[in-house]
Amino acid sequence: MLKKYAVRFAALGYLLVVLLGPLSMLFWRVYVEGAGKAWTALTDPDTIHAFKVTLELVAIAVPLNTLFGIVVALAIVRRRFLGKGLLNAFVDLPLALSPVVVGLSLYLLYGRTGWFGPWFSGHGIQVLFALPSMVLATIFVSVPFVAREVVPTLREIGDEQEQAAHTLGASGWQTFWRITLPSIRWAVIYGVIVTTARCLGEYGAVAIVSGSIQGKTETATLRVQEEYENLNLAGSYGISLVLAAIAIIVLILMTTLRPKEGVS
Amino acid sequence: MGQPLASVAQPAPAVGRLVSNTTRERAGTALSLGFVTVFLSVIVALPIAALVWSSRNDGWSGFWTAVSAPEAVAALKLTLAVAALVALTNALAGTLIAWVLVRDEFRGKSLVNGIIDLPFALPTIVAGLLVLALYGPHSPVGVHAAFTRYAIYLVLLFVTLPFVVRTVQPVLYELDTQMEEAARSLGARELTIFTRIVFPSILPGILSGVAMAFARAIGEIGAIVILSGNLPYKTEVASVYVFNLSQSGNGTAAAAVAVVLLAISFAVLLAVGGIRRLATRYERA
Amino acid sequence: MPMNKRMNLTLLAAALVALAVAAGATASSKGTSLSLVAYSTPKPVMAKLIQAWQKTPDGSGVSFTQSYGPSTNQAKAVAAGQPADLVFLSTGDDVNLLVDAGLVNQNWNRQSYDGIAADTVVVFAVRDGNPKHIKSWADLIKPGVQVVTPNPFSSGSAKWNILAAYGAQRRLGKTDKQATAYVQQLFSHVVSQDSSGSNATNTFLSGKGDVLITYESEAINANLQGKNIQYVIPRQTMLIQLPIAVLKNSKNADAANQFIRFVKSVPSQETLVQYGFRPVNPTVAKEAATIKKFPARPGIFKIDDKYIGGWRNADKVWFASGSGRMVKIEQAVSGPTSG
Numbered sequence: 001m002l003k004k005y006a007v008r009f010a011a012l013g014y015l016l017v018v019l020l021g022p023l024s025m026l027f028w029r030v031y032v033e034g035a036g037k038a039w040t041a042l043t044d045p046d047t048i049h050a051f052k053v054t055l056e057l058v059a060i061a062v063p064l065n066t067l068f069g070i071v072v073a074l075a076i077v078r079r080r081f082l083g084k085g086l087l088n089a090f091v092d093l094p095l096a097l098s099p100v101v102v103g104l105s106l107y108l109l110y111g112r113t114g115w116f117g118p119w120f121s122g123h124g125i126q127v128l129f130a131l132p133s134m135v136l137a138t139i140f141v142s143v144p145f146v147a148r149e150v151v152p153t154l155r156e157i158g159d160e161q162e163q164a165a166h167t168l169g170a171s172g173w174q175t176f177w178r179i180t181l182p183s184i185r186w187a188v189i190y191g192v193i194v195t196t197a198r199c200l201g202e203y204g205a206v207a208i209v210s211g212s213i214q215g216k217t218e219t220a221t222l223r224v225q226e227e228y229e230n231l232n233l234a235g236s237y238g239i240s241l242v243l244a245a246i247a248i249i250v251l252i253l254m255t256t257l258r259p260k261e262g263v264s
Numbered sequence: 265m266g267q268p269l270a271s272v273a274q275p276a277p278a279v280g281r282l283v284s285n286t287t288r289e290r291a292g293t294a295l296s297l298g299f300v301t302v303f304l305s306v307i308v309a310l311p312i313a314a315l316v317w318s319s320r321n322d323g324w325s326g327f328w329t330a331v332s333a334p335e336a337v338a339a340l341k342l343t344l345a346v347a348a349l350v351a352l353t354n355a356l357a358g359t360l361i362a363w364v365l366v367r368d369e370f371r372g373k374s375l376v377n378g379i380i381d382l383p384f385a386l387p388t389i390v391a392g393l394l395v396l397a398l399y400g401p402h403s404p405v406g407v408h409a410a411f412t413r414y415a416i417y418l419v420l421l422f423v424t425l426p427f428v429v430r431t432v433q434p435v436l437y438e439l440d441t442q443m444e445e446a447a448r449s450l451g452a453r454e455l456t457i458f459t460r461i462v463f464p465s466i467l468p469g470i471l472s473g474v475a476m477a478f479a480r481a482i483g484e485i486g487a488i489v490i491l492s493g494n495l496p497y498k499t500e501v502a503s504v505y506v507f508n509l510s511q512s513g514n515g516t517a518a519a520a521v522a523v524v525l526l527a528i529s530f531a532v533l534l535a536v537g538g539i540r541r542l543a544t545r546y547e548r549a
Numbered sequence: 550m551p552m553n554k555r556m557n558l559t560l561l562a563a564a565l566v567a568l569a570v571a572a573g574a575t576a577s578s579k580g581t582s583l584s585l586v587a588y589s590t591p592k593p594v595m596a597k598l599i600q601a602w603q604k605t606p607d608g609s610g611v612s613f614t615q616s617y618g619p620s621t622n623q624a625k626a627v628a629a630g631q632p633a634d635l636v637f638l639s640t641g642d643d644v645n646l647l648v649d650a651g652l653v654n655q656n657w658n659r660q661s662y663d664g665i666a667a668d669t670v671v672v673f674a675v676r677d678g679n680p681k682h683i684k685s686w687a688d689l690i691k692p693g694v695q696v697v698t699p700n701p702f703s704s705g706s707a708k709w710n711i712l713a714a715y716g717a718q719r720r721l722g723k724t725d726k727q728a729t730a731y732v733q734q735l736f737s738h739v740v741s742q743d744s745s746g747s748n749a750t751n752t753f754l755s756g757k758g759d760v761l762i763t764y765e766s767e768a769i770n771a772n773l774q775g776k777n778i779q780y781v782i783p784r785q786t787m788l789i790q791l792p793i794a795v796l797k798n799s800k801n802a803d804a805a806n807q808f809i810r811f812v813k814s815v816p817s818q819e820t821l822v823q824y825g826f827r828p829v830n831p832t833v834a835k836e837a838a839t840i841k842k843f844p845a846r847p848g849i850f851k852i853d854d855k856y857i858g859g860w861r862n863a864d865k866v867w868f869a870s871g872s873g874r875m876v877k878i879e880q881a882v883s884g885p886t887s888g
Contacts, residue, residue, distance in 0.1 A: 003454065004368065011364040012376070014357045018421045019382065021405075022394035028404070029397045072300045079293045089533060090304050093312075096476065096529040098483025100503045101522045104510050105311035108318040108519060112630045115314055121630065129631040140307050172292060194384070201387030203486030204503070208510055211631045213584070216614040221389045221486065228393065228490060229747050230592055230617075231754070231774050237397075240390040247385040254385065255378035335886060401756035411741075411757060495741055496885045508744060511618075512703050513625035514887055 023244075030241055033234035041227060041235030042242065046214045050223035051242075056131070057206075057219065058199045061138040065195050069146025070188065074180070076147075077154040094143050102140050103208030106133055110209075129211035134219070137205035142198040146191030153187040190257050197250045200243070312526070319519035330520035338497040339505035340524065346413065346501065347481035350420045354477045355470055358428025365429070366436040383425050388486030395419040396490055413499055415491045420481045427480065428473030435469040436462075468543035472536045479532040483525065581611045581801050583808065584632050588620035588639040588705050589745035590767045591791075593774075594824035595637070598817055607807045619745035620705030627652065627796070634799040635809065637666060637791065639705030639746070639764075641852065641860040642868070644792045657794040666793035666812050667766075667826035670849065671713040672780045674753060674761040674768050683760050685783050686717050690731070695740045697758035699749040700885050701868060701875050706746030708868060709789050710762040711875065712857055715867075717785035719856035720848065728856075733878045742885055754778075764789055765843075769825025785848040791826075 030038050041047060072091060076084060094102070110127040111117045120127045127133045161183070165175045181188075203221045210217035212226060220239060227235030319327055330336065365377050383391065395418055399409040409415050439462065447457045485503040492504045502525060509518035587595060595615065602608035616623065616631070624643035627633045628650040636653075638644055644664075647653040658664040675683050681694055689696055701707035714735055718728035740758050743749040746767055753761035754776055768780040793812060795805045811817055818828040819836075827843050828834050853859050858866075867874050870887065879886045 007360065008364050008368055008370065011357075011361045015361065015376065015379075015425075018357075018418070019379065019425060022391065022398050022419075022422055023382070025394045025397035025404075026390075029394075032402075068300070068303050071296050075293070075296045075300055079296070081293060081297060087300070087304075088537075089530075090308050092533055093308060093529065096479035096483070096532045098485065098503050098506075098522075098525050098529070100485050100506050100510075101315065101483070101525050101529075102311070104506060104515075104518055104522050105315035107510060108515055109311045109314035111515065113515075114318075115310075117630070126632060128629075129626075136307065136311075140311065143304075143307060172288065197385045201385075201389075201486070203387065203389045203489075204507070207485075208507065211616055211626055212618070213614050213616040213631075221387045224387075224389045224393065225489065226617075229589070229745075229751065231747070231751065231771060231776060236393055240387075240393055243387050243390050247382065247387070247390075250385040251378060251382055254381055255374075333886070334880075334883075408756070411752070411755070497883045508703070508885075509887060511622045511626070511744070512887055513622075513629060517887070 026237065026241055026244055029233070029237045033237055037232075037234035038238030038241070041232060042238045044235070046218065047220075047223055047227075047235070047239060049215050050218045050220050050239075053131075053134070053218060054200060054220040057134055057138045057202075058196055060135050061142055061199050062192060062195050064139055065142050066146050066188065066192055068143065069148075069150055069191055069195075070181075070184070073147045073150035073154055073184075077151055078159060091144050091147055094141050099137075099141055099202065099204030100208065103137055103205035106137055106140070106205070106209050128209055129213065129217060131217065133209035134206050134217060137209050138199050138202055141202055141205055142195045145195040145198060146188060149187040149191035149194070150184050153184050157183050186257065190254070193250060193253050193257065197247065197254075200246060200250075315519050315526070316523055318516060319523045321516040321519075326516060327520045327523075330517035331524060333517075335496050335500070336502075336505060336517075336521050339500050339502045340521070342413070342500070343482055343502040346417055346420065347478050349417060350424055350481045351474045351478040353421060354424055354428045355474050358425070358473060358477075359432055359466070359470055362429045362432035362436055366433055380426050380429050383423050388423060388484065389490070391422050392419055392487040392490040395422065395487070411491060411495070411499060416488055416499060416501065419487045419491060420484060423484055423487050424477040424480050427477040428470060431473035431476075432466050432469040435466045439465055468539050471539045475532050475536045475539070479529055482528055581804050583611060583613050583634045583801055583805055585613055585615045585635055585637060586623050586627055586631065586633040587615065587617050587637040588623060588643075588791075589617050589747040590639075590706075590750075590764065590770060591637065591824075592617050593770060594821060594826065597820055597824070598812060601817065601820065602808055602811045605811065607804070607811065611801075611804055611808075617747075619699070619703040619748075621646070621708075622703045622744065633796050634801050635793065635795050635805040637793045639789070639791055640708050641790070641792050642708060642864050643705055644794050645860055645864070647794070647796070652796050652798065653794050654797055658792070660794075660809075661813055662829040663790070664792050664794060665790045665829050666809070667791050667818070667821045668829060669764045669766040669789045669791070669826055670782060670846070671709055671786045671789060672763060672765045672768055672782050674750075674763055674771075674778045674780045676759060677777075677779060679779060679781065681759050684781055686714060686731070686735075686785065689714075689760060689762075690734045690738060694738055694760065695758045696735065696738045697741050697743075697749050697753045697761040698739055699746055700742040700744055701879075702870070702885065702887050703744045704746055704749075706749070706764060706767075707742070708863075709764075709787060711867060712852070712863055713785075713787035714762075716787055716850055716854055716856050717783065717848075720785055720850060720854075729874060729878075732874075733881060736878050736882045736884060739882070739884065765827075766825040773824065782844060782846055783848075784846060785850075786846055788827075788849050788851045790852065 076087065107128060108114050109116055110120060110133055161179050162175050165179055201221060206219055207222055210222065212218050212222050214226065218226060220243060224236050224239045227239065365373065395415060398405070399407045399415055399418065401408060409418070443461050444457050447461060483503055485507060488501060488504060492499050492501065502521060506518050506521050506525070585595065599613050603611060620639040620643045624636070624638060624646045627636060627647060636644065636647065641658065644653055644657060648655050648657065673683055683689065683694065688694065698710050699707040701711055711732060714732050715728050718731045723731065741749070741752045743752050746763060749761060750763060750767055750771060765780065765782065768778045771778045793809050795802055795809065799805055813830060815830055815832055818830040818833040822828055822833060822839050822842060828839060833839055852863070857863050870876065876886050
């Protein structure tokens with residue numbers, strides 16, 4: 001009996017120290033540094049622009065990765081081909097890879113002495129230190145999530161309905177829109193939420209390729225670090241508060257939309 | 265199955281695979297594979313290839329010099345040591361938390377369950393800033409560990425919290441308690457039941473969670489960049505070292521060390537895949 | 550149901566595209582835009598100067614993008630392709646880097662005031678009340694004194710600190726060998742080498758170290774932001790000359806040059822004084838407010854002092870990657886040997 005309580009309190013105690021401790025600092029620090037100063041920093045044009053840039057990156061990366069995730073999941077589960085293992089490895093790689101490695105690889109590919117750099121600069125297209133490289137970095141780090149949600153669902157539900165539709169004369173497109181997609185929609189939605197959270201929170205890869213040009217290539221997360229560097233802690237915490245609020249909304253969505261299992 | 269950590273590389277059951285192979289099928293396969301290949305090449309494969317290629321810009325000797333530089337070695341050592349410690353801590357704490365979430369009942373449990381995912385949702389730079397606030401010079405608890413190795417350990421614990429919990433939970437949930445009941449009725453002690461019956465079943469889950477936590481801890485940058493204090497040999501981890509090298513125009517040296525990190529990431533993925541195959545070998549038989 | 554779903558998805562896609570386009574449209578600048586790449590600490594004063602310039606006929610309608618970071622890393626980023634119209638760096642060494650990359654005219658230092666926008670000096674920032682009584686370079690190497698200075702391979706501030714330390718010893722009569730040994734001893738007291746001057750300030754403010762070697766302007770800047778830093782100007786110290794230069798390939802070279810002239814004008818120099826910089830404009834230098842604010846130091850020496858020999862020489866001797874003296878010193882004290 002006592003053991004049960006001991007185990008419970010050990011677990012909850014760990015969570016309190018490791019998780020809730022840091023989280024509780026957020027409101028307190030904003031209060032200490034001055035909510036007024038934090039507000040000033042949040043309404044600074046460069047900060048507002050940073051949030052816009054973050055939104056832009058999300059608006060481009062999430063739909064692309066959703067499309068990719070669905071297509072690759074269908075291919076992996078429903079198709080036969082050689083090299084599935086290799087495909088799996090590349091899709092999963094961003095999960096285990098440091099964002100610094102991601103950013104550096106893009107920096108080397110599109111830099112002045114990289115394979116693609118000279119071609120782009122020759123045609124007057126700025127890739128590094130501009131939005132294109134930031135988009136590429138954001139897509140890279142968030143590639144796996146939709147696929148990883150859809151694959152298990154596709155496996156689980158099987159393809160009898162698709163086969164039935166096929167024998168009844170439905171075209172591939174019709175089958176996809178009317179049967180496949182609705183059956184995986186919750187997996188897709190959950191994957192979209194996780195992908196969005198990942199894109200919002202990205203720091204390392206974008207930091208390397210963007211040059212942190214204020215008012216141009218700074219994202220909200222880069223801005224947090226910039227404000228800290230400029231001795232403006234109120235600004236750092238203010239922006240963090242907004243990001244944390246978004247994170248909590250994401251968390252609520254994740255919790256409510258996750259299929260209920262693992263908790264008795 | 266909402267398992268954010270389940271790999272795409274699961275062994276495929278017989279269900280779910282179209283058997284027919286008509287021309288339309290093959291065209292569809294070609295089209296989707298074509299799209300997937302182009303997408304992955306542009307986004308993932310080409311940059312990685314450029315990285316590996318660039319690491320050899322100064323030849324093998326240049327590569328070796330960059331990787332064996334004292335500062336690089338120190339950074340890699342620190343990274344591996346802290347990541348191992350973090351992985352071990354997660355193995356214990358994560359299993360404990362998963363156990364409590366599956367087997368225990370108390371008010372507010374669903375809230376606790378929900379909050380486990382917070383480190384997934386929260387930007388890592390914010391996590392670093394908050395740990396700095398908690399353990400920095402203005403610490404409300406009187407702990408001044410910021411800019412030390414302890415701070416790196418603590419923030420990595422925050423960031424990797426969900427991994428083991430979320431891989432062990434589903435396994436525990438699926439576990440049939442009949443064997444445990446039987447053992448208990450035969451008089452076995454709780455600890456014996458755990459080590460002989462429960463633990464072997466959840467071990468694959470623990471191991472794959474640990475592997476992912478390890479990989480994450482090795483590569484983390486956003487949470488560490490504010491706390492690292494840039495003390496080479498003391499608090500500089502490999503990711504910060506590569507970051508600094510990249511910012512100071514040393515692309516080739518940075519690439520060399522990055523290739524080491526890349527190799528570790530691949531190794532972890534292979535390990536996770538292997539664990540999974542091992543764990544499901546009876547299902548596939 | 551499927552029809553509605555299709556419509557919903559299409560609408561969602563359209564909304565996302567619209568959002569992206571709107572964000573992109575507002576992000577793109579209209580009219581002339583100048584890209585300023587600068588070292589880590591002058592952000593507040595540059596913001597002020599830009600604002601003031603935009604009210605003048607020359608500057609009206611010109612928008613700015615700004616990037617701040619460690620001076621040497623910033624120069625390398627520009628050399629690697631980061632777009633810039635003008636640079637405001639903390640050492641002539643970093644501008645020379647751009648000259649060697651073919652991006653800045655080699656006559657940049659023949660512009661007015663030798664291409665310098667403002668001056669400052671090397672100072673010691675100390676704890677409240679100066680408990681360790683740090684006043685001179687000799688005090689820095691007393692037992693138990695912990696020093697904070699940035700990484701010399703990424704930061705311009707760090708380079709000034711090192712040359713000031715060396716030059717001070719030489720001017721006090723030490724030989725080259727003795728003065729170099731002093732620098733090594735100094736670095737054995739260093740407890741943190743951040744990438745930039747402003748990061749070093751942050752580290753010092755967060756409680757690390759007994760003394761921070763930094764720019765006078767940075768100490769004043771921190772005080773203006775309410776951080777309360779006490780600082781001491783050593784008797785032997787170095788004049789930090791902060792260069793500003795236009796990039797050769799700038800598409801808005803005229804506007805950039807106009808802005809630079811504006812920065813060197815009397816009203817701007819007075820603003821710089823307010824923010825803690827010593828002016829290069831002699832008119833402003835003679836003003837009472839300036840003299841009151843900046844104590845003279847007879848022992849001030851410059852980069853072209855005979856013991857330093859200018860930036861090209863200093864770079865070769867001290868900061869050359871692999872062969873510079875700082876590489877050996879850092880290796881001896883287990884410090885960073887690159888940026």
